[in-house]
Amino acid sequence: MSLDRMFYPDDVAVIGASNKKGKVGNAIMRSLKKKYSGEIYPVNLKEETILDIPAYPSIVDIDAPVDLAIIALPAKMVPDIVDQCGSAGVKNLIVVSAGFGEAGRNDLEREIKDKMDRHDMNLLGPNCLGILNTSTGLDTIFNPPDRQDRPPSGSIAFISQSGAFGAATLDWFSEAEIGLSKFVSYGNRIDIDEADLVDYLSTDEETDFIIIYMEGVKYGRRFFEAAKRCGKPMMAVKSGRTEEGASAATSHTASLAGRDKVYHGAFKQAGVIRARDIREMFNVAKAVSYQPVPRGDAIAIVTNGGGAGVMATDELVERGLSLASLSVETKKDLKEAVEEGVISEHATLDNPIDIVGDATPERYERTLKAVLDDENVDSVIVVILFQSPTLDERMVDVLDRVEKNKPVVVVAPGGRYTHKITAKIEDAGIPVYQTPAEGVQAVWGLSRCCPGSGGVRRTKDI
């Protein structure tokens, strides 16, 4: 059955809606009331209104078709509620309640499965945060917004097996203004699993890039086939890499984490980018949400510090990217700039291009123009050590002004002054990283999205 009404419901019922602050059913009502554009039907046995919205004693009392019911009631009540929803003709359910398989109550999950099958329904969860759809304001996350921000709209979909970690990541993405199309926390996946979500998101027009955090998939073959046919770049963080980690995963999700080597091979075969950890995942997500996809993996580095250029080169080579060979024209242009006195005679005019410690904004601009015009260059890493007294806020204009027909990322290690300026560079749409290795992670992720990379295919530009 299609998940379209699950992600784009015209109306939702909140079963277990509450006026009592601190209750899950109150937090969800608040989130929905704040932004959700559809109709909201709170369901509560005793109250007449919830947050001033008329309430219904039961789902069957609502005299309209309900696209989606969100269930926030104690686990033991859920099977009956699922049955009631079925009778009321509701086809899509999100069960946020915990206390099921992860707490040893597989019996309750079986009961729910039975009722669902009888009524032909879709169910997300239980033990999950549900869905955030940034374009409609559908938001079933029970963490209050003052604790956990919601990210802006964008074209990345983020799927997380872990609700708590998913929420932390959303919060981090929000602070960095990384835009999302959808967030999905799917919990114990007694019905909708990773493969269903990838299939759905592959057809979602608002999604161009899919990130998934997992400890293990429910059905390996099903998931990897969905990943293969997805047609959009995907990145996975899979934990439970070690025996001890996998064992910890089993105890908290009641699911097997699976052998890491098998996953590793399968990710590769399906063209899924594997991020080693969540910092790397974050760095790539930021690049994808700010920058276009390059045509290839030839990288130019421009730096005012030789050491940082060396570090970036190491990381780049180790990740299988290539140092772009600058064209004859570019080399000629840079030499002319030296003759004109724009670029220092001490500069290294080969890639990595070191325009040395006394580089000015003008010198950066001239060098960046040459490199961005070079057909041999697919992406550019600009290292800027703002500790140098010859640099200042004019670098923001320089980066804003150069034609960015290719991905550009900035690496600017530093403290207070640096961060004051880099905030403005990010406002201008160029992602900034604290270390050379992280800047390289960013272009690596972008390069893995390009059609010629042999990895992920891409249907349209972000």
Place this chain on the structure above:
Amino acid sequence: MSLDRMFYPDDVAVIGASNKKGKVGNAIMRSLKKKYSGEIYPVNLKEETILDIPAYPSIVDIDAPVDLAIIALPAKMVPDIVDQCGSAGVKNLIVVSAGFGEAGRNDLEREIKDKMDRHDMNLLGPNCLGILNTSTGLDTIFNPPDRQDRPPSGSIAFISQSGAFGAATLDWFSEAEIGLSKFVSYGNRIDIDEADLVDYLSTDEETDFIIIYMEGVKYGRRFFEAAKRCGKPMMAVKSGRTEEGASAATSHTASLAGRDKVYHGAFKQAGVIRARDIREMFNVAKAVSYQPVPRGDAIAIVTNGGGAGVMATDELVERGLSLASLSVETKKDLKEAVEEGVISEHATLDNPIDIVGDATPERYERTLKAVLDDENVDSVIVVILFQSPTLDERMVDVLDRVEKNKPVVVVAPGGRYTHKITAKIEDAGIPVYQTPAEGVQAVWGLSRCCPGSGGVRRTKDI
């Protein structure tokens, strides 16, 4: 010759001191005037005073013994100045000027060497930032403090082959309030090299931990013998790992980066911790500057999110640390806490300890107390997902209150609310990291400092 007067001069001369803003000799004068506790003698041919301090036309005109001369004049003038310093009896020189070997002028370096040898002097540089000694205010770094902050006093010495990268790191350390004893940028090392600096710092009472960034050492055997006899934990970041990176290093420092495998083995043999990149170096430095050294490498993880516990476990195992086996008493204590209702019945009481999503500050406190009392536990990683509505600022008090006889680091991924609270946790002396992998890097670095680790030996606690 001892470097003591180089690092602790009673007075300094600044040759090339200037009243003109933007000049290197002006920036150094400003830095010294601001904090340096000794006598300052500006040397300038034309001016009567520099920053209102009486100036001398030449070093030979100063009618007092000068411990250290800082030379900030064009490269071609330096050999003669070195000679003059020799005649004036100055035994320690820092040459910050560039334009020597790195610019193809090895002849100037040879000239300087000749003069130095004649007068029996120590020379740091050329092409360097020189020295920052946080305890005396000696500060020869020409980057203005509004561009590059100076870190607080502490017990870490940081040596950097790259001046620009060293400055960026100082700036980053300052923002994170990582305390340093000394910073040394040694540039082209025509006299004082890495081995000399390690030897000196091994005897420096204010230094307990040595970090070095390098692309390659001058004399391999000399350096690694100094590292072996050093007696204090050392951490190195060595770039130029790849052929391409090494080649870039050669072009910017005019020195060979050397084979990475040889370095890798030598670091291991000498007991030097090798950080893979500067983020890892930063993470370890922060841990070392905030926390004590553990007795061993058995780690306990306490978390309110299972996924984060899995990620920390993976990283920990992959780094060769061990998951502590909780003692019978701890397990009993935690079980009692469940019976008393302090810890949820859904919690996982084995390491990694998952006190689940609705954990309160009280639950953290009880769990942390049990774990910190456990003799089988050497360090504790506390994962706190502050997105949960059951947590709040009281976590700061909890972390402040528990007895920290062992290293404790916090992992708190998140955004605005999280960072508001974690700033207070860091004020209380506990380092906070954004990802589980980084929290593990921190305890890994600390564990590598402990006497039983087979790695670095340690003379005293930080």
